[in-house]
Amino acid sequence: MKQFFQKHTGIIIALVILLTWGAVLWSLLHWEVNFWSPLTYLAVLVMMHLYTGLFITAHDAMHGVVAPGNKPLNTVIGTICAGLFAYNYYGRLYPRHHLHHRHVATDQDPDYHGGNFFLxxxxFAMQYVTVVQVLLMAGTYHLLQVWFPVENVILFWMVPAVLATLQLFYFGTYLPHRGEHEHDNRHKSSTQSRNHLWAFFSCYFFGYHYEHHDKPYLPWWKLYQEKNRLVKGQ
Structure with a gap:
Protein backbone atom coordinates (compact mmCIF):
# COMPACT_ATOMS: atom_id res chain seq x y z
CA MET A 1 0.00 0.00 0.00
CA LYS A 2 2.82 2.40 0.89
CA GLN A 3 4.49 1.74 -2.47
CA PHE A 4 1.19 2.39 -4.25
CA PHE A 5 0.80 5.80 -2.60
CA GLN A 6 4.44 6.70 -3.28
CA LYS A 7 4.09 5.72 -6.94
CA HIS A 8 0.82 7.59 -7.46
CA THR A 9 1.19 10.53 -5.08
CA GLY A 10 0.73 13.15 -7.80
CA ILE A 11 -2.49 11.56 -9.05
CA ILE A 12 -3.86 11.16 -5.51
CA ILE A 13 -3.14 14.80 -4.61
CA ALA A 14 -4.69 15.97 -7.89
CA LEU A 15 -7.84 13.93 -7.20
CA VAL A 16 -8.07 15.25 -3.64
CA ILE A 17 -7.93 18.83 -4.94
CA LEU A 18 -10.46 18.10 -7.69
CA LEU A 19 -12.93 16.31 -5.43
CA THR A 20 -12.57 18.84 -2.62
CA TRP A 21 -13.15 21.71 -5.04
CA GLY A 22 -16.27 20.02 -6.38
CA ALA A 23 -17.65 19.01 -2.98
CA VAL A 24 -17.08 22.39 -1.33
CA LEU A 25 -18.50 24.29 -4.31
CA TRP A 26 -21.58 22.05 -4.39
CA SER A 27 -22.16 22.60 -0.68
CA LEU A 28 -21.66 26.36 -0.89
CA LEU A 29 -24.03 26.70 -3.84
CA HIS A 30 -26.72 25.31 -1.53
CA TRP A 31 -25.62 27.36 1.48
CA GLU A 32 -27.80 30.14 2.84
CA VAL A 33 -25.68 33.27 2.43
CA ASN A 34 -25.44 35.65 5.35
CA PHE A 35 -23.49 38.77 4.38
CA TRP A 36 -23.05 39.67 8.05
CA SER A 37 -21.30 36.42 8.88
CA PRO A 38 -17.48 36.21 8.63
CA LEU A 39 -17.95 32.56 7.62
CA THR A 40 -19.28 33.75 4.26
CA TYR A 41 -16.04 35.53 3.46
CA LEU A 42 -13.96 32.69 4.85
CA ALA A 43 -15.83 30.39 2.46
CA VAL A 44 -14.91 32.69 -0.44
CA LEU A 45 -11.23 32.44 0.58
CA VAL A 46 -11.45 28.65 0.84
CA MET A 47 -12.88 28.45 -2.67
CA MET A 48 -10.18 30.83 -3.91
CA HIS A 49 -7.53 28.53 -2.47
CA LEU A 50 -9.13 25.49 -4.11
CA TYR A 51 -9.34 27.27 -7.47
CA THR A 52 -5.65 28.07 -7.16
CA GLY A 53 -5.06 24.39 -6.44
CA LEU A 54 -6.85 23.47 -9.67
CA PHE A 55 -4.56 25.70 -11.70
CA ILE A 56 -1.42 24.58 -9.90
CA THR A 57 -2.39 20.98 -10.67
CA ALA A 58 -2.87 21.87 -14.34
CA HIS A 59 0.50 23.60 -14.24
CA ASP A 60 2.17 20.49 -12.80
CA ALA A 61 0.55 18.46 -15.55
CA MET A 62 2.27 20.76 -18.08
CA HIS A 63 5.56 19.61 -16.56
CA GLY A 64 4.48 15.97 -16.65
CA VAL A 65 4.66 15.47 -12.89
CA VAL A 66 1.04 14.72 -11.98
CA ALA A 67 1.16 11.27 -13.55
CA PRO A 68 4.82 10.69 -14.41
CA GLY A 69 5.27 8.12 -17.15
CA ASN A 70 1.62 8.29 -18.19
CA LYS A 71 1.32 11.20 -20.60
CA PRO A 72 -2.34 10.58 -21.62
CA LEU A 73 -3.52 10.52 -17.99
CA ASN A 74 -1.35 13.51 -17.18
CA THR A 75 -2.96 15.44 -20.05
CA VAL A 76 -6.49 14.40 -19.06
CA ILE A 77 -6.03 15.59 -15.47
CA GLY A 78 -4.42 18.83 -16.64
CA THR A 79 -7.21 19.45 -19.14
CA ILE A 80 -9.94 18.86 -16.55
CA CYS A 81 -8.30 21.08 -13.92
CA ALA A 82 -7.63 23.89 -16.38
CA GLY A 83 -11.17 23.67 -17.77
CA LEU A 84 -12.81 23.84 -14.36
CA PHE A 85 -10.86 27.02 -13.72
CA ALA A 86 -12.92 29.42 -15.84
CA TYR A 87 -12.69 27.25 -18.96
CA ASN A 88 -8.95 27.63 -19.45
CA TYR A 89 -7.81 25.48 -22.35
CA TYR A 90 -4.90 23.22 -21.47
CA GLY A 91 -3.81 22.94 -25.10
CA ARG A 92 -3.40 26.72 -25.23
CA LEU A 93 -1.70 27.03 -21.85
CA TYR A 94 0.85 24.26 -22.41
CA PRO A 95 3.01 25.78 -25.19
CA ARG A 96 2.86 29.27 -23.68
CA HIS A 97 4.02 28.06 -20.30
CA HIS A 98 6.99 26.27 -21.81
CA LEU A 99 7.84 29.43 -23.75
CA HIS A 100 7.90 31.19 -20.39
CA HIS A 101 10.43 28.69 -19.06
CA ARG A 102 12.63 28.85 -22.15
CA HIS A 103 12.61 32.64 -22.52
CA VAL A 104 11.92 33.89 -19.00
CA ALA A 105 11.66 37.68 -18.66
CA THR A 106 12.36 38.38 -22.35
CA ASP A 107 10.24 39.63 -25.25
CA GLN A 108 9.51 35.98 -26.11
CA ASP A 109 8.09 35.28 -22.67
CA PRO A 110 4.27 35.47 -22.92
CA ASP A 111 3.98 35.95 -19.14
CA TYR A 112 6.36 38.88 -18.93
CA HIS A 113 5.70 42.60 -19.18
CA GLY A 114 8.00 45.36 -18.06
CA GLY A 115 5.27 47.72 -16.90
CA ASN A 116 3.66 48.26 -13.51
CA PHE A 117 1.39 45.74 -11.82
CA PHE A 118 -1.82 46.81 -13.58
CA LEU A 119 -0.32 47.01 -17.08
CA PHE A 124 -1.09 38.74 -18.85
CA ALA A 125 -4.87 38.51 -19.10
CA MET A 126 -4.85 39.33 -22.81
CA GLN A 127 -2.43 36.46 -23.38
CA TYR A 128 -4.71 33.90 -21.78
CA VAL A 129 -8.35 35.06 -21.67
CA THR A 130 -10.25 34.30 -24.86
CA VAL A 131 -13.66 35.32 -26.21
CA VAL A 132 -14.75 31.67 -26.05
CA GLN A 133 -13.89 31.55 -22.34
CA VAL A 134 -15.92 34.67 -21.64
CA LEU A 135 -18.91 33.31 -23.54
CA LEU A 136 -18.72 29.95 -21.76
CA MET A 137 -18.48 31.65 -18.38
CA ALA A 138 -21.46 33.87 -19.21
CA GLY A 139 -23.51 30.91 -20.40
CA THR A 140 -22.65 28.84 -17.33
CA TYR A 141 -23.46 31.76 -15.04
CA HIS A 142 -26.97 32.04 -16.50
CA LEU A 143 -27.44 28.27 -16.41
CA LEU A 144 -26.38 27.99 -12.75
CA GLN A 145 -28.92 30.68 -11.83
CA VAL A 146 -31.68 28.28 -12.86
CA TRP A 147 -30.80 25.96 -9.95
CA PHE A 148 -28.93 28.09 -7.41
CA PRO A 149 -29.36 31.55 -5.82
CA VAL A 150 -27.54 34.21 -7.82
CA GLU A 151 -25.60 35.44 -4.78
CA ASN A 152 -24.20 31.93 -4.24
CA VAL A 153 -23.15 31.64 -7.86
CA ILE A 154 -21.39 35.00 -7.75
CA LEU A 155 -19.78 34.57 -4.32
CA PHE A 156 -18.61 30.98 -4.56
CA TRP A 157 -18.21 30.25 -8.27
CA MET A 158 -17.27 33.55 -9.92
CA VAL A 159 -15.52 35.70 -7.31
CA PRO A 160 -13.08 32.99 -6.13
CA ALA A 161 -11.97 32.35 -9.72
CA VAL A 162 -11.20 36.04 -10.20
CA LEU A 163 -9.38 36.25 -6.86
CA ALA A 164 -7.40 33.09 -7.62
CA THR A 165 -6.35 34.56 -10.97
CA LEU A 166 -5.00 37.62 -9.17
CA GLN A 167 -3.34 35.39 -6.57
CA LEU A 168 -1.63 33.25 -9.20
CA PHE A 169 -0.48 36.28 -11.13
CA TYR A 170 0.81 38.17 -8.10
CA PHE A 171 2.66 35.35 -6.35
CA GLY A 172 3.52 33.20 -9.37
CA THR A 173 4.44 35.79 -12.01
CA TYR A 174 4.67 39.39 -10.85
CA LEU A 175 6.61 39.06 -7.58
CA PRO A 176 9.12 36.47 -8.83
CA HIS A 177 9.92 38.17 -12.14
CA ARG A 178 9.59 41.90 -11.55
CA GLY A 179 12.85 43.85 -11.66
CA GLU A 180 14.48 41.16 -13.78
CA HIS A 181 17.67 43.22 -14.10
CA GLU A 182 18.11 42.87 -10.34
CA HIS A 183 18.17 39.08 -10.46
CA ASP A 184 21.69 37.70 -10.47
CA ASN A 185 20.67 34.18 -11.44
CA ARG A 186 20.13 32.43 -14.76
CA HIS A 187 16.41 31.98 -14.16
CA LYS A 188 15.79 35.71 -13.64
CA SER A 189 13.58 34.75 -10.74
CA SER A 190 13.37 35.71 -7.10
CA THR A 191 12.05 33.54 -4.29
CA GLN A 192 10.15 33.98 -1.05
CA SER A 193 11.91 33.68 2.27
CA ARG A 194 11.46 30.26 3.82
CA ASN A 195 8.07 30.16 5.52
CA HIS A 196 6.31 27.00 4.44
CA LEU A 197 2.92 27.86 5.94
CA TRP A 198 2.77 31.22 4.17
CA ALA A 199 4.23 29.74 0.99
CA PHE A 200 1.51 27.08 0.90
CA PHE A 201 -1.44 29.37 1.56
CA SER A 202 -0.16 32.18 -0.65
CA CYS A 203 0.28 30.01 -3.75
CA TYR A 204 0.99 26.32 -3.12
CA PHE A 205 4.72 26.96 -2.64
CA PHE A 206 5.09 28.78 -5.97
CA GLY A 207 6.50 31.75 -4.16
CA TYR A 208 9.55 29.48 -4.07
CA HIS A 209 9.85 30.41 -7.69
CA TYR A 210 13.56 30.20 -8.29
CA GLU A 211 13.33 26.66 -6.99
CA HIS A 212 10.60 25.87 -9.50
CA HIS A 213 12.52 27.27 -12.47
CA ASP A 214 15.67 25.50 -11.35
CA LYS A 215 13.92 22.14 -10.99
CA PRO A 216 10.68 22.25 -13.00
CA TYR A 217 10.36 18.48 -12.67
CA LEU A 218 9.49 18.86 -8.96
CA PRO A 219 5.74 18.86 -8.19
CA TRP A 220 4.39 21.74 -6.12
CA TRP A 221 4.28 19.64 -2.97
CA LYS A 222 8.05 19.01 -3.10
CA LEU A 223 9.17 22.61 -3.61
CA TYR A 224 9.42 23.20 0.13
CA GLN A 225 11.98 20.38 0.33
CA GLU A 226 14.11 22.06 -2.32
CA LYS A 227 13.79 25.33 -0.43
CA ASN A 228 15.06 23.62 2.71
CA ARG A 229 17.97 22.11 0.81
CA LEU A 230 19.05 25.44 -0.67
CA VAL A 231 18.71 27.32 2.61
CA LYS A 232 20.75 24.70 4.47
CA GLY A 233 23.39 24.78 1.73
CA GLN A 234 23.97 28.51 2.05
Missing part, protein backbone atom coordinates in the same frame (compact mmCIF):
# COMPACT_ATOMS: atom_id res chain seq x y z
CA UNK A 120 1.42 43.70 -16.54
CA UNK A 121 -1.79 42.04 -15.36
CA UNK A 122 -3.67 43.43 -18.37
CA UNK A 123 -1.00 42.07 -20.70
Missing amino acids: WFLS
